[in-house]
Amino acid sequence: MAEITRIKTRTPAPYPITAISVETHDTKTFRFALPENATLDMLPGDHLYVHATINGKAVKRPYTPSSLPGTVGYFDLTIKRYETGVVSKYVHERKVGDTLLMSGPNTGGHWVDGMAKKVGFVAGGTGITPMIPIIRWILIKRLDVELFLIFGNKTEADIIFREEWERAVREHPNFHCYHVLEQPPADWTMGLGRVTAAMLRARLPAPGPDTIIFLCGPPPMVEALEGTLKDLGYPEEAVILP
Numbered sequence: 001m002a003e004i005t006r007i008k009t010r011t012p013a014p015y016p017i018t019a020i021s022v023e024t025h026d027t028k029t030f031r032f033a034l035p036e037n038a039t040l041d042m043l044p045g046d047h048l049y050v051h052a053t054i055n056g057k058a059v060k061r062p063y064t065p066s067s068l069p070g071t072v073g074y075f076d077l078t079i080k081r082y083e084t085g086v087v088s089k090y091v092h093e094r095k096v097g098d099t100l101l102m103s104g105p106n107t108g109g110h111w112v113d114g115m116a117k118k119v120g121f122v123a124g125g126t127g128i129t130p131m132i133p134i135i136r137w138i139l140i141k142r143l144d145v146e147l148f149l150i151f152g153n154k155t156e157a158d159i160i161f162r163e164e165w166e167r168a169v170r171e172h173p174n175f176h177c178y179h180v181l182e183q184p185p186a187d188w189t190m191g192l193g194r195v196t197a198a199m200l201r202a203r204l205p206a207p208g209p210d211t212i213i214f215l216c217g218p219p220p221m222v223e224a225l226e227g228t229l230k231d232l233g234y235p236e237e238a239v240i241l242p
């Protein structure tokens with residue numbers, strides 16, 4: 001078998017888009033080609049930078065590959081389009097065959113096998129993206145780890161990869177998922193409004209030496225919940241912000 005090349009670049013390199021799939025009304029997954037025997041040199045949760053020159057200005061934004069680390073020949077980015085967002089809008093305007101410039105992967109708040117036995121994930125909107133490869137990795141590798149996802153969104157239509165989370169609940173007894181919606185449908189039975197201290201207490205593993213919590217979402221949510229997690233007794237080093 002040919003040896004696998006692990007890719008990591010400081011300077012932006014072009015990657016062609018080979019497929020685009022629609023995930024929700026504002027979120028798409030873009031697949032990018034890698035050379036045949038190449039994979040990104042990353043751990044689950046690490047990110048790349050997308051670089052572009054938009055209206056004459058050089059800009060870059062971080063994105064976490066949603067594909068499984070170790071995937072050979074391609075990688076995926078799952079990106080939400082913000083109406084007023086410079087780079088997310090630019091990416092959403094690209095078509096299959098276009099290329100995007102990217103550097104990295106860069107080290108973020110990632111998962112390392114063996115780092116915990118109980119892992120909480122508190123995600124708001126696209127804050128789920130760094131958690132996607134981490135959850136997929138732990139479930140696919142069948143690691144002896146219990147996972148607790150709390151996922152906050154505005155409406156049901158905003159839930160990224162909802163079917164995957166529901167399937168994971170059915171197929172993996174070690175995966176627990178609790179959705180919180182600001183604008184729920186009439187028959188909604190899970191969380192209402194925003195993620196609260198009571199929800200964290202009820203749905204996350206209790207603080208302990210084998211417990212870590214990943215927290216990612218809009219900055220006001222992260223700021224508020226970082227304090228809440230501290231108040232609930234999670235030590236600073238147990239809370240990871242990807």
Ligand SMILES: Cc1cc2nc3c(=O)[nH]c(=O)nc-3n(C[C@H](O)[C@H](O)[C@H](O)COP(=O)(O)OP(=O)(O)OC[C@H]3O[C@@H](n4cnc5c(N)ncnc54)[C@H](O)[C@@H]3O)c2cc1C
Nearest residue numbers: 061062063064078079080082084085086087088126129218
């Ligand atoms: C480590 C890391 C990894 C990330 N991975 C992903 C990923 O995999 N997929 C993904 O879609 N995004 C991801 N993001 C967010 C991404 O980097 C950009 O911030 C996002 O795409 C918006 O960029 P923009 O240029 O379109 O918007 P900007 O021009 O920077 O912002 C315009 C407006 O968009 C809104 N906005 C921007 N970012 C957010 C946000 N995070 N939450 C709520 N409103 C926002 C605000 O109203 C803001 O005023 C990640 C961020 C970090 C720090």
